[in-house]
Amino acid sequence: MAEVYRFIGKPTRRKDAVEVVTGTTQYLDDIRFPDLLHGKVLRSPHPHAIIKKIDKSRAEQLPGVKAILTWQDVPDWKGGTPRVVRILDRKVRYVGDAVALVAATSAQIAKEALGLIDVEYELLPAVFDVEEVMKPGAPQLYDELPGNIVTPGTPAFGHSCLTEVVMGDVEQGFREAEVISEGTFGYENIPNPIPPEPPGAVAIWEEPNRVTLWVSNQASYLDKILLFHVFGKKVEVRTHGAACGGSFGTKLMSWQVQTYATLLSRATGRPVKIIFSKEEHIAAFVLRPGSRMQARVGMKKDGTVTAVSGTWLVDTGYYSATTQAQVAVGCGEIQLMTRCANWDLKTAIICTNRNASGSVRGFGGQELKCSFIPVLCLAMEKLDIDPVDFIKKNYVKPGDGYFWRDGLWYTYRGIDYSDAMDQGAMRFGWREKWQGWLKPSSVDGSKRRGVGVGVHGNADIGEDSSEAWVRLNPDGSALLYSCITEHGTGQRSNYVKMVAEVLQLPMERVTVTPADSLINPFEYGPFGSRGTYAIGSAAIAAAEDARRQLLELVAPRLDAKPEELETVDGVVFVRDSPERKIKWGAIGYDRTVMGYGRFDPDFTLANCMITFVEVEVDTETGKVDLLQVVNTTDVGQIIDPPGLEGQLNGCLGSSGIDSALFEETILDHSSGHILNANMIDYKWRTFSELPPIDNIVLETPVASHRFKAIGVGEVATSPGPMAVLMAVSNALGVWLHEYPVTPERVLKALGKLPAMTRTGGAQ
């Protein structure tokens, strides 16, 4: 049972609520700058080509054009992991690659100028399939990446960064198995989270080597560090994090648009703003990684997994920035959901000539599991194992261990999620609806219903470092210094809430600094689900430190020891004789108290989300309707009920559950063009299609910070897609293994359209 707090666990008003509903929240494009220039990007129409010639003379004549930059005009700054991606290069590697940057007095003139730049290309053969691209003789995207294989591992996670899961003796494991299943399955529809606000940046360059950027990002402090490295460690960077109009992981970094704005400001000496169009956003920003996995699984009748082997191929598009990190985290996550002693899972990240994949909610694990769970299902089918029983048995338990992203072994000290799973199953009515593998839960003429379940969890809740300060003012207010942008989770308000709880101050008296990297201490940013535990811990520790200092300061005035004191509503008093009290103002008008808090990574706790879905498939039309969703989790302690509900409801959009139903990015493999780079052709869920969602949230205290809470928001999207695939397969009585389950795929599976070519099966 959770504790009762003054603010924690209660619905409280978001600090930015009035701004949001009155339209006064300042997103990047709402901030006004004097003397501003507008930037635009000329993009390649070819998926792979050498720029033979660029003639910008006609464009330069256009009144209002202030700068045009091509690969010949820019420093050799590079981004990506490894650092091989030039800001502008002589070679273009996907349809949409940047060819030239223009700054002009209006966006319209900049756009017009793009059409006046003459570019001559020498076309190169392009390749879009992960297996094709590894074949000898395939086109090479980068000299530095032979075979188009991206260097494994990321320096961010240290030299032993997890790149595979290898342990035990797989041969022995397969010998012990009662059933072995294998197959090659993928999650290759590269869905796009498409936050409403497009990526953008405003840069102001100051000679000789300083730039200030306004960014619309999830992690504005990290931008500063990342850009510093991209700029060859020669430029001082300051970032202002504006309110972020949705990210879902994608705006974890936007280094390209930020460098474009920087270069144009450097060239013109004026502030430059670049805001991507929606087409650029969809076709030239972040997609989910493509995932294809060949796997073999050994299983016993009781659901014990005896061995896992295979190869996970990850298509990162034309470059990688975070994909190695996603592979590392994915490799950790697969162990969290599969308690198995024998592993031989190899990975490879491959470049292809399409728009890049990057960070997206579910960060590697969703992609991996969407490809892996179908193999597990084949084994469960043979053994007639209920998937809920399987998940319960195989999700990490206290005392279990796993290799996490840094390649080190951690022992799990969190809770057993079986209780949450049981409660979810009960609410959903799983026991009544589950009829066995490939069996519908009901049939009514051409309408067949089926159920499925998926699981996901992540030990990222304690990843990376955070720092915070809390300043107590003599007027009985407090200021939290934390470099956090609000990107929709409400966490900026939740840290205020945590600080208010520690200090026992009304939330109105606690504020948080703007996300300015100049004034705030280090903050990795609200990645994954680290906000509640990692960032929260730093805020709490800073508040506790400030409180301690305050009590020490005023103790002599109350003739008491600091540990005998309490503070409520800006008044300090002696716990046992509350009439002996003094206001915070007693510290003097000329003093503030500054507390410091820091969080260091802890990979010994993990969250868990289980999603149950019921679908109805029309066998005449092939249409799949989502009838019901039940999400179930345990968060230790709810911080903000409506905020949490929002995060869990987020399971649908942003390339979550809907990536199994209808969301996909359609890449034309003959031209390299994305065919649905607009919001009419890229399908999204509307109000009229909302299924009922039940969110079951347990509160079993967990040994995190003083509020015993962990975050769970990020993973809401992840268990759903595999659950949908399972549910549709059960409804139809045949396996569907491709995402999304479009009417065409359904009808193919039913033999009403020519058959598909995917392979896979159980022995």
Added chain:
Amino acid sequence: MATAIKKKKSLVKNLVRFSVNGTAVELEIGTLPHQVETAHTLAHTLRETLGLVGTKVTCDNGACGSCTVLMDGKAVLSCMTLTVECQGRSITTIEGLADPETGRLDPLQQSFIDHTAFQCGFCTPGMIMSAKALLADNPSPTEADVKEALSGNFCRCISHYQVLRAVMATAQGGE
């Protein structure tokens, strides 16, 4: 030559007049920086010329509803409306909902706050304006009516469920 000059003169004199949030607006039509071009959308004029940036542009293509404003009380997509089409119209934007005298929020805005009917908030002004138009037209909508009225409003965070509650609570006979 003479006709050209004449033409230019008459263009300069060409004005578009409408009201925004109760304030009369008079803009010259032309191609100079301070003028409204015939190709300018209402969304552009509101944001760039009049500085009313509460209206958000997501797709700029009529697909997402985030730029919704009211024209004579009806919801329109300001990214698909030309400013020159607004002649004589009365436009209401998200900035115009609160009481200008007291600053008191519109009950719908208050309900969005009370129900935390937003996450990133980028779609929220459009949601509120669409809901406002619905309630003006139908003060006691059913949930199905609300869903129908908001079906053109994209929300990627999935605030829909909380929005639905917020709108129903404001509707007559609501919560």
